Structures are given as C-alpha cells and as structure tokens.
Amino acid sequence: MSLDEVLAAIVGSGCVFNDPSTLEAYSKDESFVHAIRPRCVVKPKNTGEVQAIVKWANQTRTPLVPISSGAHRFRGDTVPSVGGAIAVDLSQMKRIIKIDRPSRVAMIEPGVTFGELIPELGKEGLSPFMPLVPRRSKSVVASCLEREPITIPRAHWETQDPLLCTEIIYGSGDLFRTGSAAGPGTIEEQWETGRTQVRGMGPAQVDFAKLIQGAQGTMGIVTWVTVKCKLLPKVKKGFFVPSEDLDRLIDLTYRLMWKKVGAECLILNGHTLACILAKDAEKAIALREVLPNWALFLGIEGAGLLPNEKVAYEETELKEVAQLFGLTPQMVIPGATAEVVSDALSQPSPEPYWKLRYKGGCQDIFFITNLNRTPEFINKMNELAGRYKYPGIDIGVYIQPTVQGTNCHCEFHLSYSPQRSIEVDRMRNFFTAASKALADMGAFFSRPYGPWAAMGYSRAADTVIALRKVKNIFDPNGIMNPGKLCF
Amino acid sequence: MALTKEAYRALEDIVGARYLTEEAAVLEGYCFVWGNEMFFGDRFSPRPHAVILPGSTEEVQAIVKLCNRYAIEYKAHASGFCSAALAGPKGFLSIELRRMNRILEIDEKNMFAVIEPCVTAGELLLEAMKKGLRSYSGSSPTSSIVASATSYIGLSSSQISAGYGGRNPLGVEWVLPDGEILRLGSLGTGAGWFTGDGPGPSLRGIMRGHTGPSGGLGVITKAAVKLVPWYGPAKMETKGKPPSYTVDVPENFRVFTLIFPSREKLYEAFGLINEEAIAFACSRRGPFTMVAGMTGSNKEAWEIWKEGYFQKKCANSLALIMDASSRREMDYKEKVLEKILERTEGEMFPENAHGQSARFVHALTGQGGVKGVFRATGSFSTGANADEALVAMLKANEMGYEVKQTFGKRGVVLDDDDPTWLTATEENTSGAHQEFAVRYDPLDPQSIKGAAEIEAILGKLWLEKNIDIASFAGAFGLLAYGGKIHEMAGPKCLDYHIWMRKIKNAFDPNCVSESSYYIKPEEETSPQK
Incomplete structure (x- = not known):
C-alpha cells in the first residue's frame, strides 16, 4: 500500500x-x-x-x-x-467532552478554540482563563500546552495553570493519562465516583503533564485535557491606571499582587493597546497618539454570592493603593474605555488578528523575568531598534505578572510588512540580535521557539542531557517533531 | 554491610573526620522514627552504614559520585520526620543535610526565598514575616520547606492560601543520582531563581509528582520557593511554653469553628468557602482532634471527651481562618461567610481565646498538629488519602469512616470518632485532599497490626472504588514501602509505575539512590497499552 x-x-x-x-x-x-x-x-x-x-x-x-x-x-x-x-x-477533534460546574473544570479536545469554548462554558456559569486576546483560530489545548500566560495572575498559582490533566499518545505509541485522570478506573468510572480530573499532579511521584507542557509536540500527541475554569462574572469593572512612568506602575503592580486585589492585571504600552483596540493601522496610529505611554489594566469581577460588594470593596482598595503611588485609576482614558478593554480580554480577537492589523506581519519576543527588571529589557529593545532601523514607536510591550507575581512574562510585539523584503530582512536581523541581547541580560526564554532553542540550551548543558533522557523514554524512536528544542 | 575502609576514608576526605561517623551510638539515633513499627515490626529500623554531614553542594556532589563509584546506596534527609526519610530494608549511607541550613535570599518584591534544605518552616516564616510575607507551613515548624516542596509531600494547614508545597518550587539545584548537577528552569541558564520550568518541558516533572521521590532520586541542595502575603505583624509575642504556646490572634485575622447539621451541608459549605476565596485556612477536623488540640494533656482531653459534648456538637465542623489586608476586605469576607452559613444552615461554635489562638498557630506554623494526632496513643498512621473533586472525597469519607469505626469499636485502634481530615488544595481550585488519622499504640502489636490492616483495606478499597491511589502514591505509608503501592495501583492506572521505573533507571543507572519509598530499579517492561 x-x-x-x-x-x-x-x-x-x-x-x-x-x-x-x-x-x-x-x-x-x-x-x-x-x-x-x-x-x-x-x-x-x-x-x-x-x-x-x-x-x-x-x-x-x-x-x-x-x-x-x-x-x-x-x-x-x-x-x-x-x-x-x-x-x-487535530483541528477536527472538536469535542467539549465535559463541563463540570461544581468542579469548575472542562474536558476538551485539541481542536476546540476559545471562541467555541466560551459560550459553552457560559451556559454553565463558567468562563475560561484567557491568554491576552488570542487569535480566533487558537486552540485552547495548544495555549495550555504552550504555557501561554493567563491574564489573571492571582489564579496563576504556578506555571502549569490552568492545565490540569491530559490524555496523550506518547511517541512510543502508548496511551497515557496524566494527573488523577490516570486512574484508578476508566474516565467513565471516575466520573461515576464523582471525580472530575481536577488534580493535575502525578500520578504518583512523577508530574507527567509537566514533561508534556512546553515540549512543542516532541513527546507525543495530546488528545484531550482538562482545564481549570472560573465563575462567570455577574458584575465586572475595569480600570486603567495610566502613567508615563513605568516604574511607578510596576510598584503599583507589586502592591496589588501583595493585596490580591483584582482579576486581570497587566501592563501594556500605548502601541499594544492601540493595536488591540483599533480596527486598522490608520486608526491604531491615531489612537496611539492619544493613549498614554503606559497603562496598567486591572479588571475587577464579582462572581460569587456578593458580586456587587466584591467589586465595590476591590474598587476602593485599588483607588487607595494607587494613590500611594501618586496614580489614579480611571474607567475612561483618552481614546479608550476600560469596559471595551475588559470585553476584549474575555474574547478571542476579531479578524484580522490584532497583531497583524498594523502592518500585516508580527514577530514576538517573549520571555520570563522579574517585574522590576522589565524596564532594563525595554531600554535595550529601544536601543537596538535604532541600530536596526526599526521605529521605536512601533515596539509593542505587554507585561504580564505570572505565578501570583513571583515572576512575569515580558513580551515585545514587532510589527512589520512581510511584503517588503527590506523590512523582512531588517526584522530578521533585529529579531535575532534582540533575542540574543536580551538573553545575555538574563531574559529567560522558557518557551524556546525557533532560534531561541539553541540560544537557551547552549547555556544549559545539564538541562539538555536530562531532557534527552526523558525524550528517549517517551519517544524512543524520535518520531515526534524531530529537530525542535534540543532533540 | 559496613562501608569498606577505603570508601570510608574517601568520604572522610570529602567532609573531614568531624562530619562522618559510624559510631553505633550515633547511628542508633537515626533508627527511631515515626512509623517504623509498621514496617519493621520494631520501633527501630536497620542502622545506616554511616552518617555523613556535607556542608555544601560541592560536598554533596562529591559524596554522591563516590557512592556511584563504590556502589554505596545513599539517601539524604533534612528534618527526617518519618521512616521514608531514614529507613530502608538494609543499611545505607545516610546523608544528613543539617549543615546546609541557610536562608540565602528573600526577594521581598518578587515574593520568593532561596533556601538550603535544612531551613525549617518556622525559621523561614519568622524571617519572611518581617517583610510582610510567609511561606506555606509544612506539617510543623520544624519541617524542611525544601524537603516538602521538592522531595516529599507538601501538605500544610494553610495551603488554601499558601499553595500546595509541591506546586511552590521555582529554581532548584539538584544533585542527580549519578552525581551530576541539574539546575532547573531559569537557574539553569544563569538567569536567576525565579522559575523552575523550562526551557521547554519542565524537569520539575521528574523531580516530583503529586508527591516526591522520598530520597529515591538524588539530593536537592538549594531551592527557591514561592512566598505569599502575610497581613499580620512583623513579629508576634508568644505566651506559654511549647508545645502549648499561643499568640494573640492579629487584628487582620478571624478564627472560627463552624458547625453544620449534616456532612452534606458541611461539604457544601467547604466548597463555597473555597469558591469564594475567603479563607486563610480551612479544614474539617474531627471532634477528637479538636479536643486534643485545645488541651494540654491526655488526662485533660479525656475529661472533656467523656462528657460527649464535642462528639455531639462538632461531628460536622470546619475550622476556618480568614485574613485580610484591610478592614474593608474583612468586612466583605465576613458578609460572605454569613451568606454561606445561611445557605448551609451552619453556625459558629463558641470557642475561647485560647482555643482560637491554638488553631491560629496551627494554621500558620503547623504547630499543634503533632499534638492532635500523636499524643493520645503515641503514634498514628494515615495512608488512606486521596485528592480529587469534593463529591468523590465525600464518598471516600463515608467508605473509610465505616472501616475505621469497625476497628475502633473493637478497641484495636483509638475509637476517636474522627472522620477524614479534609482540606482544600488551593483557593479557587475545586479539588480537596482528605485522609484518615488512625491513632494506634506503637507498643501494642495488636494495635500496630490493626492500623496496618486499616491501611491495607482502605488502600485496596480506594483502588476498587476508583477513588485514588492511596499512600500518597508512594511517598508515605505502609503500602508505599518497597513500591508495593505502585505494583498494586500501576495496573489500575495505565501502568504509570513502568514509566516511573524507566525514569529511575535513566537517572540512576547505578541504582544507588535508595528507593524504598520511590520505585525499585528492576527490569523494564513495556506498558500494556
């Protein structure tokens, strides 16, 4: 045959x-x-x-x-x-297998997108933890497996969240289920007992899911996952805290993390905020002109027994804390309302995808660091932009506190026109040089795509040796996505 | 078999004569730990060949490499609380990490600490509190935070707000079983301690799962762990004497005992408290644990117990502690609690300041837990544990309670009427952890046998009824010893034990990292799927 x-x-x-x-x-x-x-x-x-x-x-x-x-x-x-x-x-595997309201968990196949999951969860009074305005075609499973950061750091207890259990066909061809989904019993038998595959750890003394996450498909093929969800808010309010001084916003963010106030909490620069909100490049440019250089966005949600009281107390807390740093939370800033941003953060991006609206192409550089170090990286990017003839004003910045404020995801969006070969060449050079320079400064490329793999692994020989042992166990013939990571 | 003279001398060359011993009197001190009688039929486990006390990562690495060269089995321990830390079927080289006890850094802004293995939960808490932070407490103030986060279990009384220990590690420095050093996450690329995941797949998955390898996979020499906010004072004055000391409950905290008309109502309230994210600590306690916790002696406890008041009033009770960073936040949380009690027909059980303080200290530090479970009979076992959705945990409680009561009524173990200890995994997370404390007399063979039987019955029942893998899936308990639980549970759980064994074999090619509470490095087979 x-x-x-x-x-x-x-x-x-x-x-x-x-x-x-x-x-x-x-x-x-x-x-x-x-x-x-x-x-x-x-x-x-x-x-x-x-x-x-x-x-x-x-x-x-x-x-x-x-x-x-x-x-x-x-x-x-x-x-x-x-x-x-x-x-x-796997895009045809589109089943939302189960949604369990009491456990606030959904079991979904890899082809399910955020746009498909959100309404189904809504019927049960739930909503997903979202990465920053994902594209419409983005698989929820892929987002979790790639460790894309969610926008609610308070609920991000550790890097694995919101991923819980997985079913995987390892490279060896063996079927396995991670976390409590491994057993005892089949999934149906577990449901009968009342279990809902909510414990992501294990089984036993190995955290199998952690070896799949971030693997770029090199360990096997995931056929479903369970993801942690949150209650659908009954009352929502959003606030911008605009500032020309990023350091002050960072200090405020630390305080908010410590006080555990709010749901979504992230910092955007004017360019990124304009790209998310504007429908096209022209509008984005106009919007960028009036938006502040930096804005912290804090979403406040009331979803439980006393939703209005929750929102009211957190709003007052926010205002008091912001005042300590000479900052003022606002629901409306020139060019944008917090309500619109709040809605944008709870849905996938309308077409065209917001990262492509400005110039048709976009390269992202993202890594993990500490929040207080982000200004150093931003300065370096601005410095390099000049050297590589990239307009500094077009550098988009997204700073996402993660793991409850213990670390943060720092992301630069670099828009360019893929039709103009000179821009493509410049972008390629800028992207490569900037990635290397940031890594040299201590940016940690925890999700090493493309050239970042060689950069990261060349600094971590011990990690490479250990990962190859793991790879050899789960994919002994090396059939899964060869050539990626250090395999 | 004792160490050869050559091996002993080589170990001595690494740490110096002062930090290595094979003196019988000293070795005997490593043979008497909690739970031994369950495994060895004796309160003393086999003596280690020798005990060595390294003072640095370099020394640990040199020791481990030497063990590989001379085929010496070794196991490291920090606080050495139970048999999993110190005991094996035969002697091994015991690596005692107590010299590695420094808090290397507390990053106040980014809320993490970098610590060595013998930093205790109490020590870290005291230092963190000065900066408005705290760590999860571990099982007691003397427990090692590194051990519970990376190598053992990681439960704590306040994990609903501080996180399950196993989910807290960031960067980790790890001497692998073969003596090579692996630095996890950002530490591996020299970027710092702030994350333990990547680049690419997270090798934290090898380091530990639901529980850790209990010494069966090398030695952790440093770790960064998450810290969480602390809304109390920088320092608290204690009153009384350990183990019964108390503190004034800080003004930003509230301590409640909540009582409910039925188990179902209790579970409903427990779920709502978790969902509403109002708890600093929340757990279900049995009436006996309550009485033990509030009294200073067995005699005093018995006087209260025989009145029957607590059994009647507190059969379905929850211990709840709330914290808040402001008066406003506390007002909100109190209103939410009121709503929950309305809905679940719950009430607040009156408790005096001493009782409240004892429970606050317990939630913050773990202090008092030992009193609650050890004092009555001298020991306890707790193999019948499970972690999953609340509904399943309620079913497990009903099944397990019946079994436990049968033995209690026969007088084999203490007839304490305590249902499962139930605690939430983390705020906003729907899962829960439950386990039974079976109080037995460690000097009475019949009682030991009874406790072992309960564990065996429940372990089997949990598998048959699809509840969970018991015995903390290998890290603790009678069924964990010698990998028995893996051989029982593996075939019911997609042969996970075969994958574990492959990992053991790949990372410990000379089989020298002692594996009594992990998995034995036997011949590999393929999973039957």
Whole structure:
C-alpha cells in the first residue's frame, strides 16, 4: 500500500491531504523558521486514530508534527524541521467532552478554540482563563500546552495553570493519562465516583503533564485535557491606571499582587493597546497618539454570592493603593474605555488578528523575568531598534505578572510588512540580535521557539542531557517533531 | 554491610573526620522514627552504614559520585520526620543535610526565598514575616520547606492560601543520582531563581509528582520557593511554653469553628468557602482532634471527651481562618461567610481565646498538629488519602469512616470518632485532599497490626472504588514501602509505575539512590497499552 493508502485506512480517505497548496500552507508559518513541506497532512478524528498513526509512524520511523491551532501560526513549532514528515492536524477533534460546574473544570479536545469554548462554558456559569486576546483560530489545548500566560495572575498559582490533566499518545505509541485522570478506573468510572480530573499532579511521584507542557509536540500527541475554569462574572469593572512612568506602575503592580486585589492585571504600552483596540493601522496610529505611554489594566469581577460588594470593596482598595503611588485609576482614558478593554480580554480577537492589523506581519519576543527588571529589557529593545532601523514607536510591550507575581512574562510585539523584503530582512536581523541581547541580560526564554532553542540550551548543558533522557523514554524512536528544542 | 575502609576514608576526605561517623551510638539515633513499627515490626529500623554531614553542594556532589563509584546506596534527609526519610530494608549511607541550613535570599518584591534544605518552616516564616510575607507551613515548624516542596509531600494547614508545597518550587539545584548537577528552569541558564520550568518541558516533572521521590532520586541542595502575603505583624509575642504556646490572634485575622447539621451541608459549605476565596485556612477536623488540640494533656482531653459534648456538637465542623489586608476586605469576607452559613444552615461554635489562638498557630506554623494526632496513643498512621473533586472525597469519607469505626469499636485502634481530615488544595481550585488519622499504640502489636490492616483495606478499597491511589502514591505509608503501592495501583492506572521505573533507571543507572519509598530499579517492561 502507498503511504496515502495506509493513512487513509486509519483516518479515512477524506482526511488525508497531499495537494500542493495544502502542503505549502503547512510548510511555513509567520516565523522565520526555515520552510519545509510535509509529506502529507492527516486529520484524525479521535484518540484511536491518533494512536494508530503514531504506532504506524514508529514502525516506519516517520516523523510526525502535531498541530492543533489553525492559521495564522507564529512560532515555528508546527513547521517540520525534517523532510518526509506527516503533519497531524487535530483541528477536527472538536469535542467539549465535559463541563463540570461544581468542579469548575472542562474536558476538551485539541481542536476546540476559545471562541467555541466560551459560550459553552457560559451556559454553565463558567468562563475560561484567557491568554491576552488570542487569535480566533487558537486552540485552547495548544495555549495550555504552550504555557501561554493567563491574564489573571492571582489564579496563576504556578506555571502549569490552568492545565490540569491530559490524555496523550506518547511517541512510543502508548496511551497515557496524566494527573488523577490516570486512574484508578476508566474516565467513565471516575466520573461515576464523582471525580472530575481536577488534580493535575502525578500520578504518583512523577508530574507527567509537566514533561508534556512546553515540549512543542516532541513527546507525543495530546488528545484531550482538562482545564481549570472560573465563575462567570455577574458584575465586572475595569480600570486603567495610566502613567508615563513605568516604574511607578510596576510598584503599583507589586502592591496589588501583595493585596490580591483584582482579576486581570497587566501592563501594556500605548502601541499594544492601540493595536488591540483599533480596527486598522490608520486608526491604531491615531489612537496611539492619544493613549498614554503606559497603562496598567486591572479588571475587577464579582462572581460569587456578593458580586456587587466584591467589586465595590476591590474598587476602593485599588483607588487607595494607587494613590500611594501618586496614580489614579480611571474607567475612561483618552481614546479608550476600560469596559471595551475588559470585553476584549474575555474574547478571542476579531479578524484580522490584532497583531497583524498594523502592518500585516508580527514577530514576538517573549520571555520570563522579574517585574522590576522589565524596564532594563525595554531600554535595550529601544536601543537596538535604532541600530536596526526599526521605529521605536512601533515596539509593542505587554507585561504580564505570572505565578501570583513571583515572576512575569515580558513580551515585545514587532510589527512589520512581510511584503517588503527590506523590512523582512531588517526584522530578521533585529529579531535575532534582540533575542540574543536580551538573553545575555538574563531574559529567560522558557518557551524556546525557533532560534531561541539553541540560544537557551547552549547555556544549559545539564538541562539538555536530562531532557534527552526523558525524550528517549517517551519517544524512543524520535518520531515526534524531530529537530525542535534540543532533540 | 559496613562501608569498606577505603570508601570510608574517601568520604572522610570529602567532609573531614568531624562530619562522618559510624559510631553505633550515633547511628542508633537515626533508627527511631515515626512509623517504623509498621514496617519493621520494631520501633527501630536497620542502622545506616554511616552518617555523613556535607556542608555544601560541592560536598554533596562529591559524596554522591563516590557512592556511584563504590556502589554505596545513599539517601539524604533534612528534618527526617518519618521512616521514608531514614529507613530502608538494609543499611545505607545516610546523608544528613543539617549543615546546609541557610536562608540565602528573600526577594521581598518578587515574593520568593532561596533556601538550603535544612531551613525549617518556622525559621523561614519568622524571617519572611518581617517583610510582610510567609511561606506555606509544612506539617510543623520544624519541617524542611525544601524537603516538602521538592522531595516529599507538601501538605500544610494553610495551603488554601499558601499553595500546595509541591506546586511552590521555582529554581532548584539538584544533585542527580549519578552525581551530576541539574539546575532547573531559569537557574539553569544563569538567569536567576525565579522559575523552575523550562526551557521547554519542565524537569520539575521528574523531580516530583503529586508527591516526591522520598530520597529515591538524588539530593536537592538549594531551592527557591514561592512566598505569599502575610497581613499580620512583623513579629508576634508568644505566651506559654511549647508545645502549648499561643499568640494573640492579629487584628487582620478571624478564627472560627463552624458547625453544620449534616456532612452534606458541611461539604457544601467547604466548597463555597473555597469558591469564594475567603479563607486563610480551612479544614474539617474531627471532634477528637479538636479536643486534643485545645488541651494540654491526655488526662485533660479525656475529661472533656467523656462528657460527649464535642462528639455531639462538632461531628460536622470546619475550622476556618480568614485574613485580610484591610478592614474593608474583612468586612466583605465576613458578609460572605454569613451568606454561606445561611445557605448551609451552619453556625459558629463558641470557642475561647485560647482555643482560637491554638488553631491560629496551627494554621500558620503547623504547630499543634503533632499534638492532635500523636499524643493520645503515641503514634498514628494515615495512608488512606486521596485528592480529587469534593463529591468523590465525600464518598471516600463515608467508605473509610465505616472501616475505621469497625476497628475502633473493637478497641484495636483509638475509637476517636474522627472522620477524614479534609482540606482544600488551593483557593479557587475545586479539588480537596482528605485522609484518615488512625491513632494506634506503637507498643501494642495488636494495635500496630490493626492500623496496618486499616491501611491495607482502605488502600485496596480506594483502588476498587476508583477513588485514588492511596499512600500518597508512594511517598508515605505502609503500602508505599518497597513500591508495593505502585505494583498494586500501576495496573489500575495505565501502568504509570513502568514509566516511573524507566525514569529511575535513566537517572540512576547505578541504582544507588535508595528507593524504598520511590520505585525499585528492576527490569523494564513495556506498558500494556
């Protein structure tokens, strides 16, 4: 049998694609990762089909590249690094398997997007923890597996949140479930006992989910996860705290983390805020003119028994704390209302994706650091922008406190026009040089996409040795997304 | 088998003669810990070959490399609270980490501390409080924060607000079983201690799971751990003498005992308290634990107990402590509590200032927990634990309570009427942890046997009824010893034990990191899936 026939026997002939335009689409993304066409694309519909594909790939030593989100993809992790790979597109696995209100948990397949999950959770009085205005095609599962930061640091107890349990077909072809989902009993039997797969740790003395998260599909293919959800707010209020002085906003953020006030808490610069709110480049430029250089956004939610009282007390707390730093929370600032931002933060981005509206292309540089170090990195970016002829005013900045304020995610959005080769070349050089310079300063690229992998792992030989041992256990034939990370 | 002269001399070369011993009188001190009689039929476990006290990471690494060279089994411990820390079926080199006891840094703004393994929960708390912070408490003020966060269990009385210990580590420095050093997360690239995850997959997943490897996978030499806000004073004056000391409950705190008309109502209230995020600490306590906690002696406790008042009034009670950074926040939380009590027909049980203080100290430091479970009979076992959704935990309580009562009524273990200890994993997280305290007499073979039987029955029952893997899935309890729980539970849980064994074999190729409470490095097979 030919390759196509073998795969068609597993997933059905309508779910195997090898036409040139499809292969071309899967050969690249918005990143600078070198384009390589997959041998074909398959779209399995369930766990059984995924497992059959992985087993077959082991027999034939065929590389597999798992993909959950739709286009546009940005990180290079779903672009094959080797020839002859099969792209395993999980976008047809769209079941929301279970939503449990008392446990505030949802079990979902990889093809479910935020836009699909939000209304279903809403029916149960729940809402998801969101990353910053994800694109419409973004898979919730992929977001969790990539450790994208959520915008509510208070609920971010550790890096793994909001991911709980997972079901995975390891590279070896074995099915496994992490956390309490491993057992005892089947998932149905667990439900009967009242269990809802809410304990992400384990089973036993290994935290298997942590070895899957951040792996860019190199350990196996995840077929469902459970995610922690929150109560749907009954009352919501948002506040900007604008300032020209980032340091003051950082001090305020530390205080808010300490007092545990508010839900969403993040800092944006004027350019990023303009890109999120404006419908096109022209409007973004106009908006940027009137927006403050920096704004902390704090969302306040009342969802429980006394929603109005909750919002009222937190609002007063916010105002009092801000005053200590000479700052004033506002619901309206020139060019924006907090209500609009609050709504934007609870939904995926309208099309076109906000990062692409400004110039059609965008490269992100993001890493983990401490909140008080972010100004150093911003200064470095501004310094390098001049050197690489990138307009400093077009650098978007997003600072997200994470792990309850213990560390933070710092992200730069660099818009450019992919149609202009001179801009592409400049961007490539700027992106590479800036990434390296920031890493040299101590930026930690915990999610090492593309060139960041070599940069990060060259500084951590002990980590590489340990990760290769892990890889050898779960994917002994090295079929899962070869060429990524340090594998 | 004792160490060879050559090996002993080589170890002595590393730490100096002062910090290495094989004196019988000293070794015997490492053989008497909680739970031994359950495993060895004797209160004393086999002696270690020797005890060594390294003072630095470099010394730990040199010791571990030497153990690999001479095929010497070793196990490190910090506070050494129970048999999992100190005991094995035969002797090994005991690496005592007490010289590594420095708080290296407290980052006030970013709310974390970098500490060595023998920094106790109490020591870290006292230093953190000066900066408006606290750590999770561990099981007592003398417990090692590093051990509970990285290597053992990690439960604490206030984990609803401070986090489960196992979810708190950031950067970690780890001497692997073969002697190589692994620095987790940002520490590995030289960026600092602020995260333990990445680049790429988080190797914290190897370091520990729901529980840690209990010494079966090398030695943790330093760790950064999260700290959380502390709204009390920088220093508190204590009154009385340990273990019965008290403090004045700070004004930003409230201490309540809540009582409910039924278990179902109690569980409903417990779920709401968690959902509303109003608790500093919240747990269900049995009436006996309450009485033990509030009294200074067994005699005093018995006088109260025989009146039957607490059994009647507090059969379904929750201990709740609330904190707030302002009067306004406390007002809000008190109103929410009022609503919860209305809905669940709960009431506040009157408690005097002494009782409130004792419970506050317990929640903050873990102090008093030992009194609650050890004092009555001299020991207790707690293998029947589980962590999952509240509904499942209620079912587990009903099943387990019946079994425990049967043995209690026979007089084999203390007939204490206590249901499970139940505590929330973390604020806003719907899961809960529960376990039974079985108080037994460590000098009475029948009582020891009874406690062991309860653990075996419940361990089996939990698996049959799909509750959870008991015995903290390998870190603690009779069923954990020798990997028995993994052999029982693994086949019911997608053969996780086979994956664990592969990890053990990959990271400990010479099988020298003692594995009695982890998994034995036996021949690998493939998972049957």
